[in-house]
Amino acid sequence: MKSIEEHQESEFPFPVPNYRFNQKNEMFKRNIWDEKNQDLLKSFSEVKYQSKVGYRKIDYAFRNASWALEWRYGMGNARSNFGLYEWEGVPERIRPYVETGDLVKESPEGMSLTIKKVARFYGASLVGICRVHPNWVYSHEFNVLTRETYPIEIPEGCNHAIAMAIEMDYEAIRSSPTGVSAGATGLGYSKMAFVANMVATFIRGLGYRAVPAGNDTALSIPLAMAAGIGEGSRMGLLMTERFGPRVRLCKVFTDLPLQVDSYRPFGVTEFCKTCKKCAIHCPSQAIPHGGMTTEGPTISNQSGILKWYVDGEKCYSFWARNRMDCANCIRVCPYNKAPGIVHDAVRILIRKTKLFNPFFNWMDSLLGYDRPISAKRFWNDV
Numbered sequence: 001m002k003s004i005e006e007h008q009e010s011e012f013p014f015p016v017p018n019y020r021f022n023q024k025n026e027m028f029k030r031n032i033w034d035e036k037n038q039d040l041l042k043s044f045s046e047v048k049y050q051s052k053v054g055y056r057k058i059d060y061a062f063r064n065a066s067w068a069l070e071w072r073y074g075m076g077n078a079r080s081n082f083g084l085y086e087w088e089g090v091p092e093r094i095r096p097y098v099e100t101g102d103l104v105k106e107s108p109e110g111m112s113l114t115i116k117k118v119a120r121f122y123g124a125s126l127v128g129i130c131r132v133h134p135n136w137v138y139s140h141e142f143n144v145l146t147r148e149t150y151p152i153e154i155p156e157g158c159n160h161a162i163a164m165a166i167e168m169d170y171e172a173i174r175s176s177p178t179g180v181s182a183g184a185t186g187l188g189y190s191k192m193a194f195v196a197n198m199v200a201t202f203i204r205g206l207g208y209r210a211v212p213a214g215n216d217t218a219l220s221i222p223l224a225m226a227a228g229i230g231e232g233s234r235m236g237l238l239m240t241e242r243f244g245p246r247v248r249l250c251k252v253f254t255d256l257p258l259q260v261d262s263y264r265p266f267g268v269t270e271f272c273k274t275c276k277k278c279a280i281h282c283p284s285q286a287i288p289h290g291g292m293t294t295e296g297p298t299i300s301n302q303s304g305i306l307k308w309y310v311d312g313e314k315c316y317s318f319w320a321r322n323r324m325d326c327a328n329c330i331r332v333c334p335y336n337k338a339p340g341i342v343h344d345a346v347r348i349l350i351r352k353t354k355l356f357n358p359f360f361n362w363m364d365s366l367l368g369y370d371r372p373i374s375a376k377r378f379w380n381d382v
Contacts, residue, residue: 020135040320176330196214246336
């Protein structure tokens with residue numbers, strides 16, 4: 001087993017924190033046990049329907065239904081190794097095919113192509129493969145169901161991760177922060193559980209171990225970066241070249257021999273330095289306007305590397321006041337565009353040079369892409 005230093009120097013092209021993050025301190029987990037957040041959690045959970053489109057009972061029903069698969073069967077936001085994210089086991093009907101003891105033999109290159117094909121077929125929008133750095137796995141899990149904290153380790157030998165991004169609906173996100181945009185988020189989480197479970201089950205059918213995970217078990221963003229499907233951003237979310245930050249992430253850890261992808265930056269850092277739209281339009285001013293730092297503002301940040309840190313406490317305070325999810329940072333991001341000739345051309349130019357970044361940012365505002373659309377547009381477009 002390589003040391004952390006050997007891992008970082010030889011295999012990872014961007015800095016890795018020198019410690020593992022305790023999931024207990026993640027913002028949504030803190031809302032469960034941290035007494036100072038109890039009023040925020042109570043406020044966010046309190047139902048107060050409004051007559052305004054986006055906050056009516058029909059909008060809440062839409063949001064809640066989109067989460068149904070995750071809340072009832074996925075359970076990735078509740079604990080690890082549970083529900084559709086269970087680490088072992090396959091449905092009874094296909095068990096005879098798995099328990100033969102045979103391993104499918106194929107080159108790592110060929111198997112990686114197969115895995116990507118399968119993941120996209122099951123519903124992944126983007127797929128990449130990387131090696132797993134130990135410090136991307138949580139040091140401890142916080143079990144929402146029992147409110148217990150305990151150490152967590154993925155099975156030994158599962159050193160590869162298949163990182164997958166699930167696109168969220170473009171038009172729905174543009175209505176943030178309403179129940180319509182929240183429905184796009186919930187559907188992303190439900191799809192995460194669906195896709196990760198199927199990819200893991202496929203790998204087990206080949207005779208190998210597979211650990212599906214959503215937001216549980218390990219940090220998704222650095223895994224996705226190492227797998228070549230995105231970069232870090234000012235808003236703290238993964239930025240993909242095709243969908244911007246408009247994705248949800250899941251992963252599968254495995255001991256299946258695979259060829260790994262490479263980190264592939266495409267100009268996000270330089271663009272974020274100029275843009276700042278997410279920070280300007282953040283209702284709670286949780287996103288920094290200034291430069292990168294090495295220390296986050298709260299214990300919900302994994303400090304230690306140079307980047308932009310989002311203040312999760314401020315972010316969630318707006319969720320509580322709004323009594324609804326917020327995706328304003330995603331909505332206003334210039335990378336958040338449906339693929340098309342013009343938008344694709346702009347992405348290519350940003351990748352090649354930072355010279356035109358201020359102009360592209362100005363044009364984005366001039367054309368009104370950073371303005372929300374009414375949730376009525378979603379409901380009336382039938």
